[in-house]
Amino acid sequence: MASLQCSPVYKTFIRQLSTQHRVLRNITVIHSPVLHKSFSSSSRTMTAEKILNGRNMNSQVRKAEYAVRGELAIRSETLKTELAKGAKLPFKRIVASLVEYPELLKDENAEAAAKFYPSDAIARAKLLLENIGSVGAYSHSQGIPHIRESVAKFISERDGYPADPSKIFLTQGASAGVQLTLEMIVSHNKVGVMIPIPQYPLYTATLAVLDANPVPYYLDESKEWGLTSKELQRAYDESNKMGIETRALVIINPGNPTGQCLTEDNMREIIEFCSKNKVILLADEVYQTNIYRPQDRPFHSFKKVLKSMGPKYEGFEMISYHSISKGMIGECGRRGGYFECEGLDEEVMEQIYKISSISLCPNVQGQIMVDLMVSPPKKGDPSYPLYKKEYDGIYNSLIERASILEKTFNSLEGCTCNSADGAMYLFPQIRLPAKAIAAAKAAGKQPDHFYCMAMLESTGVCMVAGSGFGQVEGTAHFRSTFLPQPELFDEFCSGIKNFHADFMNKYRD
């Protein structure tokens, strides 16, 4: 999560960064006069007279907080960045280009098209168009059947257990899937949904809008953000005593913002917990290909672990989410993803379909990208060598950067950081001087937020404060991605080091 100032170094850095990987949540547009004007040009004096105002609008909406796009992100949006223009991982881009302009696929244009387009990309585009028709038309509300079949094949091959296309819903990113399924589950304002602390703020924001109760369980920072069923049971029992009807458990694996990857044993424990307490498992597995210690901590899907547990768990209720925005492809601007339902009630499935249909269909280009994600070029395909080279390049670079950045954080005064098994983040803890905490208080900000704002102002780097994700009371953290490009990484790390030293010196007790 980096953004930048006007310094040309950072401009280059950001451009490179975004070329390398397009998961740029908080890297956005400078001098966004458009946005800024928006909220200052309307006349303050009119406010009290408005039919709809801050006091009488939907209070659940007001309550929702969304840290990764909050004040910090808005501030970073006042800084300019030049986004990527390069075309990396061409296979998916080429296919996306071809399906837009099917003229290029016609026999009479074959020779000319072959100059730009490899034969496997042309074949894939033809196959997709045969199954989709036109990318401009509404599709099936649940997602294009052909693409759901591709997803089912991917899941079957990943897990070694069959998957059913009829249980798969294509979505506009995993976020849309999470929002839709939580909407199903929350039937009254005493419903509870267990979420990890720290968590990805999509969950608290959506639960706030739905007027439901987040039931927090804590990941243990001292044990590499580990998770125990004992802690799950504590959270469940405490909320139960308070009259909360806990109906679902969110697990983010690999973790966001914490980067841990669960072991199979741990996952079995979680499934047992859910089964015992009659809790639906919501498995956010969007970082399943971002695995950095594949020997020690490989990714296991909850679906696979569940199926390996035998007939005792037949009918277990679970929804798992995946996305095109992460992994090595990172096509986040396209808004594509899917969720797979396991063991859900038939009527609930019908209702999920109905609600999906109110929004007509997920955007077709996003659906196509899901197909390309679950079914990339294979050995022997003309596009394979380049695909493989770029995939491995990004992957190895992420591993390297995760390690360098972790070392950087651990070298900072008062800072400790667990390593990342997966995902794209580190979540270091910082111990801030009392003077800094007092200064934050005086500015009406959380200490970690105050620290991150100072970093943004001083370096252009936008970290997201830990308070937006949740953390143990009295601690301070921030989330950092490790996306910046290797050749600029030293500069990125030294920028953080210098800022941190200056900050600590300024507020030293």
Added chain:
Amino acid sequence: MASLQCSPVYKTFIRQLSTQHRVLRNITVIHSPVLHKSFSSSSRTMTAEKILNGRNMNSQVRKAEYAVRGELAIRSETLKTELAKGAKLPFKRIVASLVEYPELLKDENAEAAAKFYPSDAIARAKLLLENIGSVGAYSHSQGIPHIRESVAKFISERDGYPADPSKIFLTQGASAGVQLTLEMIVSHNKVGVMIPIPQYPLYTATLAVLDANPVPYYLDESKEWGLTSKELQRAYDESNKMGIETRALVIINPGNPTGQCLTEDNMREIIEFCSKNKVILLADEVYQTNIYRPQDRPFHSFKKVLKSMGPKYEGFEMISYHSISKGMIGECGRRGGYFECEGLDEEVMEQIYKISSISLCPNVQGQIMVDLMVSPPKKGDPSYPLYKKEYDGIYNSLIERASILEKTFNSLEGCTCNSADGAMYLFPQIRLPAKAIAAAKAAGKQPDHFYCMAMLESTGVCMVAGSGFGQVEGTAHFRSTFLPQPELFDEFCSGIKNFHADFMNKYRD
């Protein structure tokens, strides 16, 4: 809203239809074993034991109805259709293709690219990429600033009054914008939102999910689906007496499913009504370019009419919606649109931004299509002649088909139909024999729904029953598009005629 059987004529018809225009809401995939299996393969016997089931899920979700994707649509999804493979209106397709594969824009590829891509499309793709960066990256949550500026320019030129990019939010289709803004407005379960009857079912479905109260006002079928402020006041006052706090008024102009286009006088009356009763105006203007009697009934935006009413209405609260799914472009599968806020409270605007940010950003390809819609090729551009030819071709054909279909409906026994000033629908009234009504009752269906199901089974044509849109108690209607291609239109119309005659004969009293 046509779908088709297995007859080769209808196959051709549908293929043509979808080539001609991609607004194919209810034309989808045959033998959708995927979907069908979905809701029958889970074990009925498990239902009662499920943690989440039809009885304990969110009851607001259950209450939502969505006719245009309801039983009829699901049934039509069991019939096969081959969707379009042709590339009509190439300009937007070409630009969409180029932004996916920026390699083609490089100088060294200029000569080869020029074979496929006209120079204005290349220039536009370059401009867009300069402003967007990569189509794969998250954009500004409110929408790409450059594209919001294009939209503001379009609105200013359309209305003759300035528009502010900071008040414009890009969305994934108009539906997403409507859902988001209604969510802002509904703060408790006594909030009312005025909706026309007949209405587009997005409104009732969304209000049901939000647990708000639709406050119906009736369009007068005997006066070409006219609207009076007297009827608005009646609806408002009656709901007021019932303790409903009516906060917003939805106007669909041109009408869906009714096709009428409001006069300026009528619009002023509506604005006065809103102002007097402190009601926010929600103007659904997605059919603004589908205007078929431009001399008698031109389209006026509510924004323009409001601004023409002078300073008395300064601060008037209004949101207007537009979409790429309609008009002559009909790019519905891409999910793109925008809404413009007028006079909204500053804090409400901030909250709209926050909620938009929870879903990160609208899909970038949909945003690009909004840019192409509001800023099409201009006279003198290389792409202009083809663009103009295709635009006019579709437009003239729609006018012609609207007229033929209206005559067809008016020629049917017991059927009357108003003409369409705009949009893409006719909404004829049918007077069904008592025997047919009794047969419908016996089948547990609304009479109009029963009629439409019979038409679907017999002809493959999928009309949507009037009960899904709302109609005066005891009347029966259905909605028909006039999208089918001219050369197949005679066959389409005679299919309807034959079916109707058979149906009436079968159930004649």
